[in-house]
Amino acid sequence: MDYGFGAQQLQEQSQILSPRMLQSLSVLQMPSTELYEYLVKEIEENPVITFDSIDYAEKCRRSSRFRPEYGDSDDISERVTDDNASPIVSLRIQLAMLKLPEHIQRIGYALIYLLDENGYLCYDDVEKLVQAAHLSLDDLKIALDGLQSLEPAGVGAFTPRECILLQLERRNLKDSDAWKVAQSHLELLGKNQLPQIAKKTGIPLHRVVNAQQVIRSLNPKPLMLEGRLAGNEYISPDIRVLKKDGQFIVELNQIAADSLIIDDTYIKIYNETDNETVRSFLDNNMKKAQWLKDSIRQRCETLMACASQLLASQRGFFEYGPESLRPYNRKELAEKIGRSESTVSRALKDKYVECSWGMFPTDYFFPKSSVESHPLITKIGIESSIQAIIHNEDRRSPMSDEAIVDALRRTGINVSRRTVAKYRDEMGIPPSFRRRIYS
Structure with missing residues (x-):
């Protein structure tokens, strides 16, 4: 038996799988906005991958195709320029994915460039655009509705x-x-x-x-710099938990693997050419393209499994709010979905969940229990109780921290006065003498 060949085969397999596994782990860990940027880069570098909406968005960005159509309107043309800022790129890509009619899409791109640093449109700027480009109000309305449907929610508002x-x-x-x-x-x-x-x-x-x-x-x-992560990366939800017809559902904010297409033209060239250099180049890039599709698909499956279990385990939060958040950890989630804790940690790293209560980092859903009080009560639950007690107090004679301790004890929450004072300070609630009002 030829063991040498087997060893060589294993070595070759390792060389093939290593970058593939690294890519899969990297894609799994990326937040949605970083994933958009990564896909744009991959599409630019790999000719066999096509994704028409992204290609079209990038083509519009590079050619500044809107500028000649505004005639003498210098104010508008100065605003419609090349901008590589992450939020603008993300908005362009999202708009392209709506697959609107081309003339509507072009209006939408123009509106994106008219947004101010906070994500607002100005009535005067939009009016100039309508006059300079001779737009119909119906077309403008469709484009504006498209823009206002993008992430982050609230972008494209006038007030x-x-x-x-x-x-x-x-x-x-x-x-x-x-x-x-x-x-x-x-x-x-x-x-x-x-x-x-x-x-x-x-x-x-x-x-x-x-x-x-x-x-x-x-x-x-929505587009303010404070709403970005370190490195000017825009915060966008990776997971949405919505309630429709009385039932909670989970949606992922990511491009589906099927949206990435390996161009048939290059497959045909590969099958017909005898040029080994060309075949090697195409073979390498087609493998990379397939790895990318597989990585996106695996990310989707893993993130959906994590998000669905998160909904099931923290259903009280999604139904009733932060005070119903229960102690939870990633190990427990991993066991439920049959994946390793490290995989769960990667999948949820730097991700955000949007629901009716707001947008929260995934870390928020894994609070530790407040052992001092009760193993099933979290710090967030205690803080919510303190807030409720203070909210209902007589503002002419506000409750001392000791009185709050007694009120909590009557609800089954046993904490020290020092803990109450600490949590109250962390929530920015002043002590009783500063909460007093005089009628």
């Missing part, structure tokens, strides 16, 4: 109120308490005048408080 309402609508919260408060009483909300809002709307005060929490979880400046 802070519209930005907030767009985000609430994205969370299926239209006509909710938060919607009613945002629609008519944002100024009062900014002044923390919740009783006045309750009186004007007829909404009970405790529901106004909940509405305030929902609105505070939104981002009134």
Whole structure:
């Protein structure tokens, strides 16, 4: 038996699998916005991969094709320039993936370049665009609706109120308490005048408080630099948990593996040519393309498994809010889905979950238990209880930390006065003498 050949075969297999496995692990770990950038780079470097919408978006970016159509409108043409900022690239790619009619898509690209640093459009700029490019209002409306459907939610709004309402609508919260408060009483909300809002709307005060929490979880400046990760990477949700027809569902914010196509033209050339250099080049790139498709598919399967189990294990949070978050760890999740803890950690690293309660890093869903209080109560749960107690106190005679300890004990939560003071400080709630109001 020829053992030498077997050893050589194993070595060759190792050489093939090593970069493939590294790519798969790297793709699994990438947040959605980084994955977009990575795919654009791979498509640029590998000629056998096609993805028409990305190719088209990048072609528009490089040629600045909109500029000649604005005639003498210098203000507009100066704004429509090449911009490699990550949020702009991400918006271009997302818009291209909507597969809108070409003339609508071109209007959408122009609107993206008119966004200010916070993600807002200016009425004057859009009016100049309409006049200079002779756009119909119907076409503009379709393009604007497309832009406002992209991530981050709220982008393409004209006012802070519209930005907030767009985000609430994205969370299926239209006509909710938060919607009613945002629609008519944002100024009062900014002044923390919740009783006045309750009186004007007829909404009970405790529901106004909940509405305030929902609105505070939104981002009134979707493209602001503060809304980015280190290295100017834009934060975008990788996982969405939505409620439709009374049932929670999980959606992933990523390109499907089937969206990446190995161009048949190059397969035909490979099969017909006798040139070994060409065959070797194409063979190498087709393998890389297939590895990329497999990596995307594996990422999707793993992330969906993690997200679905996260929903099942933290259902109380998604149903009732942060106070219902239970102690949880990655090892427990990994055992449930039959994957290693290291795989789960990679899959959830730097990822964000968007739901009706806001956008949260995945780390948020793995709180440790508050052993001092109860093994099934988290720090977040205790903080929520402290907030509720303080919210309901008599502001003319606010509760001391010791009184809060007693109130918590009556609900079955046993913590020290020092713990209450620490958590209260961390939440930015002042001590009792500073909470007192004088009528």
